[in-house]
Amino acid sequence: MMPKSLAFLLLLLIVLTRAVRILCGGDEYDQQFFNAYDQDDHGLSIYGDGGQLKMGYYEQSCPSVETVVRNITWSNVAAKPFLAAKLLRLHFHDAFVRGNDASVLLDSTPTNKAEKDAVPNLSLSGFDVIDEIKAALEEKCNGTVSCADILAMAARDAVSFQFQRPMWKVLTGRKDGKISLATDVGPNMPSPFSNFSTLLAQYSSKGLNIVDLVVLSGGHTIGIGHCSLTFKRLYNFTGKGDTDPCLNQDYAKTLMGLCPKNSPSSFVEMDPYSSLSFDSHYFTILNQKKGLFQSDAALLTDPRSALISQLMRIPGVFFNRFARSMMKMGAIGVLGDGNGDGEVRRNCRVVN
Numbered sequence: 001m002m003p004k005s006l007a008f009l010l011l012l013l014i015v016l017t018r019a020v021r022i023l024c025g026g027d028e029y030d031q032q033f034f035n036a037y038d039q040d041d042h043g044l045s046i047y048g049d050g051g052q053l054k055m056g057y058y059e060q061s062c063p064s065v066e067t068v069v070r071n072i073t074w075s076n077v078a079a080k081p082f083l084a085a086k087l088l089r090l091h092f093h094d095a096f097v098r099g100n101d102a103s104v105l106l107d108s109t110p111t112n113k114a115e116k117d118a119v120p121n122l123s124l125s126g127f128d129v130i131d132e133i134k135a136a137l138e139e140k141c142n143g144t145v146s147c148a149d150i151l152a153m154a155a156r157d158a159v160s161f162q163f164q165r166p167m168w169k170v171l172t173g174r175k176d177g178k179i180s181l182a183t184d185v186g187p188n189m190p191s192p193f194s195n196f197s198t199l200l201a202q203y204s205s206k207g208l209n210i211v212d213l214v215v216l217s218g219g220h221t222i223g224i225g226h227c228s229l230t231f232k233r234l235y236n237f238t239g240k241g242d243t244d245p246c247l248n249q250d251y252a253k254t255l256m257g258l259c260p261k262n263s264p265s266s267f268v269e270m271d272p273y274s275s276l277s278f279d280s281h282y283f284t285i286l287n288q289k290k291g292l293f294q295s296d297a298a299l300l301t302d303p304r305s306a307l308i309s310q311l312m313r314i315p316g317v318f319f320n321r322f323a324r325s326m327m328k329m330g331a332i333g334v335l336g337d338g339n340g341d342g343e344v345r346r347n348c349r350v351v352n
């Protein structure tokens with residue numbers, strides 16, 4: 001028999017080592033918790049449904065693609081830091097509506113209202129950066145690199161600028177779709193007003209699970225939101241002139257100052273004081289009931305997503321899981337080679 005004090009010391013040592021490992025994050029965080037979710041992850045392979053996505057798809061056909069995309073994205077983000085949130089949002093939108101087919105980049109035509117002009121006003125932007133990259137790539141290797149791949153790489157590079165190293169891998173080989181319908185947006189894009197069950201159902205329909213839902217919501221660590229999207233929570237939650245009880249009441253007062261009733265076109269940071277920094281701070285404020293939207297607060301209403309939200313406060317865990325969820329998101333609904341529905345657009349705004 002081990003003396004009690006020795007057993008206690010050993011136990012203490014194990015607990016401490018574990019705590020240090022978890023707190024220090026990095027690649028060595030405890031994977032055990034996520035195993036159940038990852039194993040249950042029937043939905044989506046990071047290679048796309050038919051394995052259409054590859055590492056280095058353009059290695060032969062356009063070897064400079066990664067440098068060109070990074071170059072142009074970084075110089076734009078250096079000048080306009082909010083672009084990181086914009087490009088991440090564009091990629092997210094593209095993935096959720098008709099899959100990663102660059103349908104979000106298509107302009108409306110006289111006979112068709114495209115996704116980017118959908119109501120509710122999505123205030124999407126960053127299209128000019130994609131155009132700039134596309135033009136440079138057409139000069140280097142015309143007709144080769146799809147707009148869908150450009151968007152996926154540019155979103156990664158924009159977020160990664162702060163770190164000066166890629167924060168996730170982007171496999172390539174996507175083809176561009178030929179259809180973009182404003183009417184596809186509403187049913188597919190997760191809404192800031194949605195509750196937990198609606199959000200989870202939407203993610204599941206794309207092959208994403210509850211971990212992806214929480215982790216990708218962490219994208220709100222950068223960027224700003226329209227004040228008009230908070231009015232209901234702040235001023236008239238149940239129609240009685242009340243405030244959402246799931247919102248920290250002190251923070252609600254702060255928000256009312258930033259988003260007065262008469263200024264629907266104002267903006268507010270989604271991650272207060274940290275909206276230009278890609279970090280796990282969103283999960284810190286979320287757990288203080290300071291998430292901006294109902295869809296943020298919704299993550300605390302389910303015990304599983306609430307627990308995942310707590311774990312994501314650790315930077316190493318969040319970065320690690322974000323990389324994985326982004327790869328899954330980038331594989332949604334990919335049009336690959338040999339699938340007759342796709343093409344490589346010459347101009348990202350119009351079908352060939």
Ligand SMILES: *[C@@H]1O[C@H](CO)[C@@H](O)[C@H](O)[C@H]1NC(C)=O
Nearest residue numbers: 064067068069071072075136
């Ligand atoms: C990247 O940008 C630098 C500086 O503007 C330029 O010298 C270089 O040629 C660019 N590289 C590519 C591959 O576009």
Ligand SMILES: *[C@@H]1O[C@H](CO)[C@@H](O)[C@H](O)[C@H]1NC(C)=O
Nearest residue numbers: 118119120121122123124265
């Ligand atoms: C959408 O936003 C743009 C830019 O903020 C604005 O000019 C336009 O009027 C808005 N459209 C709608 C339908 O709200």
Ligand SMILES: *[C@@H]1O[C@H](CO)[C@@H](O)[C@H](O)[C@H]1NC(C)=O
Nearest residue numbers: 138141142143144145344346
């Ligand atoms: C690339 O440009 C050349 C010269 O203009 C043209 O002959 C060729 O067909 C183009 N390739 C593609 C794939 O568009």
Ligand SMILES: *[C@@H]1O[C@H](CO)[C@@H](O)[C@H](O)[C@H]1NC(C)=O
Nearest residue numbers: 193194195196197198199301
């Ligand atoms: C969530 O929202 C949907 C759609 O508005 C609604 O049908 C459903 O009852 C809500 N679920 C809960 C648990 O409130």
Ligand SMILES: *[C@@H]1O[C@H](CO)[C@@H](O)[C@H](O)[C@H]1NC(C)=O
Nearest residue numbers: 235236237238239240241242
């Ligand atoms: C609050 O909501 C109720 C019910 O939707 C509505 O009748 C009322 O006009 C709203 N009040 C304000 C100040 O917007």
